[in-house]
Amino acid sequence: MDAKVFLESVHKIYSKLNKKQRIVIATTLVILIAFFVFLVVFSGKKTQSEYGVLFDKLDSADNALILDYLKEKQIPYRIPRNDVIEIPAERVAEERIELAARGIPKTSKVGFEVFDTNDIAATDFTQQVKFLRATEGELTRTIEALEPIFKASVQIANPKESLFVSTSVPPTAAVMVQIKPGAQLSSFQITGIKNLVSAAIPKLTPENVKIVDSNGMPLGEDNELLGLNEVLKQQYAFVHKEEQKKADDIVRLLSPLAGGASKVVAIVHLQYDFSQRESVKQTFDPTQVLPRAQRDYEKHKVGPGEKRIGGIPGVESNIGPVQDLDNENGLTKEDESETIVNNEIGNETIKTKFSPGEPIRMTASVLINGEQQLTTNENGDEVLEYVPFTPERIAKLEKQVQDAIGYNANRGDSVTVSDWDFSKNERLKAPQTFVEKATALIAQYIPLLKYVIIAVIIFIFYKKVIAPFAERMLEMQDAEEDKVESLFEVDDDDDELTSRFGDMKKRIEDQLGLSGAGFSEDEVKYEVLLEKIRALIQEKPEEVASLFQKLIHDEIGTPTERTS
Structure with missing residues (x-):
């Protein structure tokens, strides 16, 4: 719709509104604007006063020190959940710096920043302990950065090296993880954590890394079995996807011939070799002697x-x-x-390395709807008769299917194509009742039917509520305009009537020779006017009665107006 036409329509509707309606609309708009302004202003204030996370994932001792500090400084705080302390967002950065200056938190994991300060009196044992703490801290931070992990702790046991191999003890590591609510560690993630920890410690193997959850349950003990199950699931999903893909290719190839995808049934079975094999072939050439x-x-x-x-x-x-x-x-x-x-x-x-997932055999079975030919039965009626495919046509279809799905005779692949009268199955079905047909027909349009119902409800609401209200408002406006116009028309008629009576009076006085005589001018005027009114009443009695009714109504007023 053009903007100019729309504005003219709005102006036309607004001009037809009376004063009371305009006041109601203006008040409504002002209230809505004020409401939106209120939402914007107070939502901004709420954002400024939101709380931010000061620290989380700390030990109870550190949390107690932080709470003592906040109480001492009279800083508002709240604890929405365990191990989380929140303060006003605008003070988070400042208070973190202040707490760090006081050495809080004290029991948090340290990394290799422990070597930022040099201690001249440090012994070799002290340096080894610092290195072990730094390694544990860095591993803890890395594991906690993983998505399912909420909190972690790493402990490393690195025994002293021995000169004799028989008496040497390999290093071990223990990892405790607290998993986020609703999350779960997969076998691959557990293996990844073991490999991560073992790669950071010399001579530490993944088998010597033990992982437990916050409940003390071991994780990854049956990792090989879990990993095998997941691999089998992936292999099964891969085979099923490939079978479905080739079956879809067959249906897409034969559906134009059969008259639609519902007239073709294809089932493909694939066998894959997922074993990993490596072949070495060495060839000697006697002609090349060096x-x-x-x-x-x-x-x-x-x-x-x-x-x-x-x-x-x-x-x-x-x-x-x-x-x-x-x-x-x-x-x-x-x-x-x-x-x-x-x-x-x-x-x-x-x-030669053979990648896992090599197809070793493929079989496919295809059923296609045969042709229907119009024939005449014994009674002379025209009926459709099933005509099977010829062997030459079946062989041609098999060749097309083989080319479409990658047939390989050396693997022992097998493709079978057969024609079938699909209409026979339809004839064997029991005829549907009227209720079943109606239900099946309605079920097809249920997604569209809900939108139609909503549209009908909106239309009924418009016809029963909005349209009558708008018509009533316009009728009241038209009645008021007609009332004003009728008043103006009566006034115009009175002026015209008075002018005509004056002219007639002068003519009558001249005809009777009464001009300037001792007759009363008012009496003559009254008589002439009375005669004219009588004639007008006889000519238009209904209009005169309506005029008198209007004049009486305006003069006397309604009972409410008289009492007031």
Whole structure:
């Protein structure tokens, strides 16, 4: 709607209102504006006076010291829940600085800021204790920063190192966590906390980190079983999602042919291998020979030849001089050489890691609604007759389904497509009664029906309340305007009538020759006026009666006005 037209409409309606209505509307607007201003002003004041958290998650001893300080300074405070102290928000920063200057809180966890000050007299044992406290404090802060954790405490037992491995004791750690109301730690979060603590301490393994809740119940003892269950749930959800996705692909492919998605039923079953496997394959190539190492060996030998010992058996023959010992012609020479070459055959090593979740087999079963052909029965009536698909068409549909879902014959996948007369199931159903049909029809429009009911209620309220009130207000305005206009019309008629009577009087006096005579002018005027009124009464009796009634009403007034 145009703004100018809207303003003109508002002005027209406002101009038709009487004084009382205008006062009521103006008063209502002033009250509404004042109410909104009140809300804005006082909501701002409330925001300024809100409370802010001074400290939380402190021990009882620190809370007692803080409360003593607040009472001493006469600072208003409140405790909305355990371990939480609140003061006016505008004083939170100032009081935190003041409390820190006094060393409060005292039992809060400290981190590596403990080494900000150097103590010359500190011993090595003292430094080790400070380092252990700092590590515990930093781990506590980190764990408390996790979403489900409300409060935490870390204790580390780090035994003295031993020179002998057999007598060495590994470090251990204990973690106490207070979980937020309504929150819960999952097995993965518990494992994460164990790994976090073990990574901060040398030689600390996750198995030596024990976690308990505020009730003393151990957490993570059956972590492996819980983790396995969660993994199985994730695997099942993944398989179900993939099966549903492929079934939807089949329905989307065949629904145009069958006449809608309700005419196709597809069920897909997938088998996955979630085991982690690694394969190593090494291939040798004899054609690629490369010398890797070579060894050359030579041997030269010079000496007497073969000993020829003989003679008569006896001692002399055995210990006698060796024959041909001094004969140079009996020397022998021997040369020997050898070359060894170590060759390396070219080889190729392939390492393959199979990611979990590899499909190993897929089966799919599809039912599609067959075609209906219009035929004539024995009685001559036209009926729809089911016509099954030909084997060639079934094979073609199977091929299309296989291509759509990624069929792989090497895995042993199986896809079956069959046609079925879906209308047969509908004919077997019992006919619905009128009530069932009406209920099913109304159920489809229930979401829209509630909006229609609301619109009808608003329309009835408008016709029965708003419209009659507006019409009554406009009728009262029109009646008042008609009343004023009628009064003005009567006054105009009186002036016109008086002027006409004056003219007639002069004409009558001239005709009778009474002008200037001793006749009374008032008497003549009265007689002429009386005759004219009589004629007017006879001509328009109803209008004259209404005029007299109005004059009498204005002259005498209502009974209420007379009593006042």
